Amino acid sequence: MSRATTDERRTRRPGRVYVTTVRRVRRITPRMARLTLYGDELSVFSSQGSDQHVALYFYEPGVELPRPFTAEAARALLPVAQPRLRRYTIRSHRPELGEVDMDFVLHGPRQLASGWAERVRPGDEVIWFGPSPAYPLTPLTDWTLLLGDETALPAIGAILEELPPGHRVLAVIEVAGQEEEQPLPSRADATVTWLHRHDRDHGDLLRDHALSLALPPGSGRVWGGAERTVVRTLRHHFVHGLGLDRADTHLTAYWTKGETQDSEV
Ligand SMILES: Cc1cc2nc3c(=O)[nH]c(=O)nc-3n(C[C@H](O)[C@H](O)[C@H](O)COP(=O)(O)OP(=O)(O)OC[C@H]3O[C@@H](n4cnc5c(N)ncnc54)[C@H](O)[C@@H]3O)c2cc1C
Structure with a gap:
């Protein structure tokens, strides 16, 4: 069994339904x-660290939800x-405040989650x-490569905050574009390269840059998150082209371009 799989099993805990309220939007x-x-419930939220994600529930307007709202309900x-x-x-x-932050890429007011995130107000239920x-x-290798578009920025930010000094x-x-860069604090020995898409297709720059990267000794x-076709090319490059172990290539x-996430969940 690979090291990554062993660790994944160690950190796996069952998820549950959280009924939360928006406190701030910025x-x-x-x-x-x-x-x-x-x-x-967020004071006892079982944080898994790094790139943990959740599934937001969007019901049609007018659906009356049973209370208390649980997974069984x-x-x-x-x-x-x-x-x-x-x-x-x-x-x-922040368990002491019973808070979590989630960052939403605003890619279109008519898209379900993105549009909702543009309109949501303090007090709304989530x-x-x-x-x-x-x-x-852990256990740490000599280096870590993080690759992503803006949807992966929250995960990359969280991973950078967790990696230890000197890594x-x-x-x-x-x-x-440059206006979309954000501070990414880290104690690690991190070099962050921002690529500005401007009018190029989503993921082209990321893919080209990743394919030409010279990896450290x-x-x-490698950890990455981006559009599906870009991810497929990167996976092929690192696993088949460069011979990295699949367990070290996440x-x-x-x-997915042109598809809603409905088809994937
Ligand atoms: C594990 C995981 C973690 C994620 N974490 C985050 C996160 O923290 N923040 C975040 O913003 N996203 C994150 N995403 C991506 C997010 O779930 C998708 O972008 C999702 O499709 C957005 O839903 P939607 O309802 O806005 O659009 P959908 O209804 O799913 O899609 C509508 C249309 O928009 C297009 N589209 C979807 N996303 C984008 C985009 N970013 N840019 C341009 N076009 C797009 C689709 O191709 C489709 O044509 C994550 C995805 C995964 C799998």
């Missing part, structure tokens, strides 16, 4: 909204009302299930 960049959610409601699910990352968790098991950061990290992040791990399709 634009951290022109196209990224940070929502702070609170709820009594959601299951019982299925014949009448099915939620549409959207995956989002826990950017940070229901979600999770968290997923997180990416295991060598290369992060390559594609965003729409020693053992390493690349996830975060969204």
Whole structure:
């Protein structure tokens, strides 16, 4: 069994339904909204660290939800009302305040989650299930490579905050333009490269940059999140082209061009 699999099993805990309320909404960049959610249950939220994500539940307007709303209640409601699910990352968790932050890329007011995140206000209810098991950061290899577009920025930010002092990290992040860059604090020895898409297609710059990267010497791990076709190319490159162990290559399709996430969940 690989090291990563052993660690993943160690950190796996069952998810549950959380019923939370929006406490704050702010634009951290022109196209990224940070929502702070609170709820009594978040003081005991079982944080998995790093890139843990949750599934937000979106019911049709007018659906009356049973209270208290639990996973069992959601299951019982299925014949009448099915939620549409959207995956989002826990950017940070403050148990002492019963708060979590989630960051939403604003890619279109008519899209389900993105449009909702543009309109949401303090006091609105947010229901979600999770968290997923997180990416295991230990045991450490000599270096870590983080690759992503803006949807992966919350996970990359969380991973950078967790990696220990002195650990060598290369992060390559594609965003729409310079105005979409954000501070990414880290105690690690991190070099962050921002790629500005401007009018190029989503993921082209990230893919081209990643394919031409010279990896540092020693053992390493690659983590990435981006559009599906980009992720497929990167996975092929690192596993088949460069011969990295699959267990050390954690690349996830975060969204699919031309398709809603309904088809994937
Ligand atoms: C594990 C995981 C963690 C994720 N974490 C985050 C996160 O923390 N923050 C975040 O913003 N996203 C995150 N995503 C991505 C997010 O779930 C998708 O972007 C999702 O499709 C957004 O839902 P929607 O309802 O806005 O759009 P959908 O209804 O799913 O899609 C509508 C249309 O928009 C397009 N589209 C979807 N996303 C984008 C995009 N970013 N840019 C341009 N076009 C897009 C689709 O191709 C489709 O044509 C994560 C995904 C995964 C799998």
